Amino acid sequence: MLDSCAMDADSPALGRLRQHYLFAGLAEADFRALVPHLTVGHLARKEVLFHRGDPAVGFYYVLTGQIELGFVAPNGEKKTLEVFGAGRTFAEAVTFMRRQLYPVTAQAVTDAQVVRIPNQAYVDLLYRDPDACMRLLADVCQHLHARVIEIERATVQNARTRLTAFILDEIEEVEQDAATIELALPKHVIASKLSIKPETLSRLLRVMASENLIVLNGARVNVPSVNGLKKSLHSSPA
Amino acid sequence: MLDSCAMDADSPALGRLRQHYLFAGLAEADFRALVPHLTVGHLARKEVLFHRGDPAVGFYYVLTGQIELGFVAPNGEKKTLEVFGAGRTFAEAVTFMRRQLYPVTAQAVTDAQVVRIPNQAYVDLLYRDPDACMRLLADVCQHLHARVIEIERATVQNARTRLTAFILDEIEEVEQDAATIELALPKHVIASKLSIKPETLSRLLRVMASENLIVLNGARVNVPSVNGLKKSLHSSPA
DNA sequence: ACACCGCCTTGACATAGGTCAAGGACAACA
DNA sequence: TGTTGTCCTTGACCTATGTCAAGGCGGTGT
Numbered sequence: 001m002l003d004s005c006a007m008d009a010d011s012p013a014l015g016r017l018r019q020h021y022l023f024a025g026l027a028e029a030d031f032r033a034l035v036p037h038l039t040v041g042h043l044a045r046k047e048v049l050f051h052r053g054d055p056a057v058g059f060y061y062v063l064t065g066q067i068e069l070g071f072v073a074p075n076g077e078k079k080t081l082e083v084f085g086a087g088r089t090f091a092e093a094v095t096f097m098r099r100q101l102y103p104v105t106a107q108a109v110t111d112a113q114v115v116r117i118p119n120q121a122y123v124d125l126l127y128r129d130p131d132a133c134m135r136l137l138a139d140v141c142q143h144l145h146a147r148v149i150e151i152e153r154a155t156v157q158n159a160r161t162r163l164t165a166f167i168l169d170e171i172e173e174v175e176q177d178a179a180t181i182e183l184a185l186p187k188h189v190i191a192s193k194l195s196i197k198p199e200t201l202s203r204l205l206r207v208m209a210s211e212n213l214i215v216l217n218g219a220r221v222n223v224p225s226v227n228g229l230k231k232s233l234h235s236s237p238a
Numbered sequence: 239m240l241d242s243c244a245m246d247a248d249s250p251a252l253g254r255l256r257q258h259y260l261f262a263g264l265a266e267a268d269f270r271a272l273v274p275h276l277t278v279g280h281l282a283r284k285e286v287l288f289h290r291g292d293p294a295v296g297f298y299y300v301l302t303g304q305i306e307l308g309f310v311a312p313n314g315e316k317k318t319l320e321v322f323g324a325g326r327t328f329a330e331a332v333t334f335m336r337r338q339l340y341p342v343t344a345q346a347v348t349d350a351q352v353v354r355i356p357n358q359a360y361v362d363l364l365y366r367d368p369d370a371c372m373r374l375l376a377d378v379c380q381h382l383h384a385r386v387i388e389i390e391r392a393t394v395q396n397a398r399t400r401l402t403a404f405i406l407d408e409i410e411e412v413e414q415d416a417a418t419i420e421l422a423l424p425k426h427v428i429a430s431k432l433s434i435k436p437e438t439l440s441r442l443l444r445v446m447a448s449e450n451l452i453v454l455n456g457a458r459v460n461v462p463s464v465n466g467l468k469k470s471l472h473s474s475p476a
Numbered sequence: 477a478c479a480c481c482g483c484c485t486t487g488a489c490a491t492a493g494g495t496c497a498a499g500g501a502c503a504a505c506a
Numbered sequence: 507t508g509t510t511g512t513c514c515t516t517g518a519c520c521t522a523t524g525t526c527a528a529g530g531c532g533g534t535g536t
Contacts (some may be wrong), residue, residue: 073394074472081389096372096379103386119533126371130364133371134334140378141334147385154392155433159493162246195393200493202515209290211402234312397523425484435524440485 004041007115013040013063017095017115020061021135022089030125037121043108044068056100058118068189069104080192082146083109092114093140095119110190130164163204164233166194167214167221174226183219196220242279245353251278251301255353256401259373260327268363275359281305281346282332294338297330303350304425315449320384321347321423331378334338335356347427373458401442402471404432405452405459412464421457
């Protein structure tokens with residue numbers, strides 16, 4: 001985030017931020033009061049926004065690009081927790097953690113633009129607006145739920161089941177039981193999200209293709225039968 | 239929870255609940271208003287308090303005993319997420335999840351008594367008390383952080399590192415670099431928390447004992463050198 | 477005192493997934 | 507058009523951890 005500058009009060013970005021559920025419900029006056037505190041940052045691909053352990057100055061809204069949250073093991077191995085695209089916020093929960101340190105590292109997967117919302121400004125606002133408080137609670141609890149599901153996947157499911165679940169999650173529209181998804185992320189990032197090695201991902205995809213559960217076509221994956229794919233979860237349950 | 243009854247307004251259990259950080263800050267009137275909604279439940283060992291997928295009626299405070307939160311894989315395998323002992327609350331986040339369904343199963347590890355706090359009663363209260371809202375946010379974010387750490391452990395650390403981290407976490411007081419911990423849970427539950435099989439836990443403990451990092455004595459584990467144990471994390475980092 | 481029953485341990489063996497190493501397919505760029 | 511770098515794939519092999527099976531040990535009820 002080499003350059004980071006205050007936001008124009010009439011920036012179109014502001015309108016987009018306003019539509020996010022954490023801001024949409026705010027009174028106009030409250031939102032306006034927040035604006036002068038916001039800053040926009042530009043990140044080059046692979047640039048780190050913050051490291052795990054950095055003091056948490058605020059949370060972020062993604063305007064463009066993708067930001068990856070994850071951590072690195074002492075041995076240098078990297079694990080991606082989640083990737084946030086345009087229109088999503090991240091790190092909002094850190095505001096309320098005892099030690100105000102980011103627990104994960106945020107790195108740009110692609111060139112990206114983010115808006116930073118300083119913690120204090122938002123907390124002030126929450127004190128005035130119980131509804132905003134409730135929405136944030138819902139938001140954080142949603143994240144918590146997502147993490148619980150991830151733990152379940154990482155611990156009681158095998159790699160193939162996780163991959164199948166991932167593909168099913170990615171499906172947006174189904175037409176006559178068929179669907180096509182576009183992998184919006186490099187495969188090694190997907191592998192990391194699934195806690196497997198790229199080699200394993202590659203092999204699993206090939207196996208599933210050989211079973212006609214999916215059709216591979218570069219970054220495009222075709223699922224000829226969504227129900228068939230779902231059923232394949234039961235045949236190899238572990 | 240075969241019998242579950244309203245709480246006596248002068249029950250000593252009430253005083254203990256009042257000291258929990260989610261209740262300690264409440265105005266006396268607010269707390270009193272809550273009391274008639276509370277119920278106490280008695281659970282026999284292994285009894286299930288709620289199943290994953292049950293509608294979430296409320297959250298719980300543990301008076302006595304231990305309650306385990308976890309899930310079962312389709313193949314019957316069980317994974318323990320966390321165990322809550324006396325004085326802790328659990329499932330408070332479910333209140334704010336979109337679908338109000340418990341995402342995990344709660345089961346008594348030992349005979350136990352719990353207080354149920356109905357969702358609606360508590361939410362009403364939050365609307366009146368922004369500070370209570372903040373405390374709940376802090377609480378939920380703490381859980382979120384704990385889950386992130388657990389994901390890290392489950393994915394980038396190996397079984398031995400997880401066990402070492404667990405032992406270090408359990409240490410309460412250190413005297414001249416030595417400590418003794420009491421395993422408050424059956425070993426198979428510890429194994430499940432660490433996402434390993436009981437056999438593996440048993441073997442790892444034996445190996446660590448043979449390296450003089452720990453001394454085993456039934457449910458008591460002695461750590462002759464806490465720093466030595468910490469250092470052992472670096473020598474086998476993966 | 478005995479038999480039973482969880483729970484834990486131990487050994488022999490199996491395997492999912494990781495590691496290492498060698499290309500291959502593109503895209504960016506000169 | 508060649509060069510380079512990034513990502514992906516594939517094969518051969520390895521290992522941490524799981525699985526299966528057989529006791530052992532301590533508590534409880536009769």
